[in-house]
Amino acid sequence: MTPEEELERVMRDVPRGALALAALSVGLLLVGWFLVYLLVFLPRGMVS
């Protein structure tokens, strides 16, 4: 296969892996943020 054909072949799968990886990282980030929000921040009480 020529390099162009190779690229053609992989581009049929891209960016599924990258999307999965990015979604997983952002999902973890969001979960982490809400854990801190619910378990540390809100219990420390009101300030204004």
Add this chain to the structure above:
Amino acid sequence: MTHARRLALAHFWIGFIAFAIALVLGVWQMWVRSPLPAPFLTASTYFSSVTAHGTAMAYVLTTFTVMGFGYYVAETALARALPAPRWAWTGFWLALAGTLMAVVTIFSGRAAVLFTFYPPLIASVFYYIGLVLVVAGSWIWCVLMIVAMGQWKGANPGRPVPLAMFATVANAVMWLWTTVGVTLELLFQVIPAALGLKAQIDVGLSRTLFSWTLHAVVYFWLIPSYIAFYTMVPQAAGGRLYSDTMGRLTFVLFLIYSLPVGLHHLLMDPHQSNAFKFLQVALTALVSVPTLLTVFTIGASLEIAGRLRGGRGLFGWIGALPWERPLVLATGLAFLMLAFGGFGGLVNMSYGMNAMVHNTSWVTAHFHLIFGGTVVIMYFAIAYTLWPSLTGRAAPSLAAQRLQLWLWFIGMLVMTLPWHYLGLLGQWRRVATFNYADPIIAAWGPWVIVSLVGGLILLVSGLLFVRNLLQFAIGRASHVPAEVYATAVHPPLRVPAALNGFRLWNVLVLVLMLLAYGYPLAQFFIIDPPGALVHRVDQRR
């Protein structure tokens, strides 16, 4: 390369020397703060050291690296000689003179105000003038980058500016906007006070002006790393850049959203209203968009590389990547640290939630992860990538480069993970010593020592970095440097004018800045608050 080779080397070396010195100081500061007995400790040595560490890392390493890298990109990506190299050298000497002036002033004990100034504390005027000279040098660089792009466009009408140069000019334009805040603060408030011309300072105004600079300055440091991600990493990994268009859009978004967001550094200040704080927090939330776009685009570019190398499945391409290549390894480690640092930053910017962590070690952990973890590790990798073409020699050992990058990553995590925890417990910032006899503070002691171990690992890594660069002298000569720039899946043939220049975006920045900072700055002239008396720190009692 005609001019850029020597310019780039000179700039990089000044930056890296400042970095090495700052690293030693940083480790000593952590030692002092730990329960272990430390030498040379006085309040004056400690806070002079903190000032030197911050100044060297935040202003010297970064500014010189950005400039040196920019000269390299301008000549290689545009494939034409730099315009006015004399001016480039003028900028270099100006910035170097400023650096020396600031450093001498700090080490003489007359500038213990930290690199963020804190007026009405006022240091010797030479500290501020030194920093103004550094900035003036960088402005020359900005103009040269803009001129270089303009000349290229004149010679290549209708063709898209190469992405590396487009991003470099985005950074130059952003830096011109960014430095306006701190320059106004220095020229109209701090320097007149340091000269004895003014006895009082409007502190709310000075803090607001500094906040204008304080967020965008981080993107100024960061953009070389992003340029490497977009234009060099796909090539190093053996793939293609997934989308050149989105690369351009990302750098435009950084230019726009880095600026009208600085009030998130003043969330705990009394003198700004919740309305403007909330507005700028909302704009800050949007800054995450170009970052997350980058994660996706670079992920997809690496996925192309991994699949071309035979990786399969949803995640199999990750293992197939050439991790033995330093630039690829650095990118992986940088993204991991960006994830941790981004998490901390998300908490920091979270409006009322900022109260939980403001001025605690949590914040220190966050910006060391972003700065050391994403900015500096990519500076290492950029240096490793460019050094063969700058010195004409091949690296004698890639293993030593990989070891250095791994040590940096491990050290950074060992140092900053305890800091996050200590920050949540309430360990506060910018103190030389803690009273470990207090039962609350005594419980922190072991974690402080763990973080010190992380700092020592970082020191070893930093010194190994300098050694690795010096080792190029014994490398074999290599006169055909490999191509460093990546090709996009669809190399751009034409791009819309909006993505080939900055006129439109400058107008948008102006509008957003008026909206976000207009009243927050104007209010000080409307309410005319009482001034604070100047407190000099440079007079020996």
Add this chain to the structure above:
Amino acid sequence: MAIGEEAIVRSELRWAAVSIGVVSLIMLALIYAGIVHHINPPSNIEPIDPKTLHLSGEFTEANLGTRVSAEGQVTSRIVATQFTFQPRCIVLPANQRVTLRFATPDVIHGILVTGTNVNTMIVPGYVSQVHTVFTRTGELLMPCHEYCGLGHSEMFATLRVVPASEFKPDAQGRVSCDAR
């Protein structure tokens, strides 16, 4: 190339939409915390002259510390100055809304109270104010968390949070650490 540039840009824009959705969730949670739990930044644009605050008005020495008003409002007034707090020990009741008011005659300071969301900068020229409810009793650390000069490391105060039953104002409505 079978996969066109438009398809690539479309995948990117879809991801950008997801990103905006994620940060919107966070923004909604922050609005919820602000409105329902009353956790907001301590903004308080209330000018005061740092050069004269010790001469007259609420931050004169006799007026510092905790005081209960005729209506039962608990307010503590504290001066942050290089390199100490006046007073260095403050008594406050638990499970009751209290107001902390700070001012400085000299440079920038700031405070946090360990284990709570109490946090504010103290900027010369303004009164800083935090309303809060302390839920746990005991001694809490209240350090200066902003660099204010060479003595910064030694600058901290103690908050003594006591059960309502032990919080006993004197005839003028004052409560201090020495009085116990």
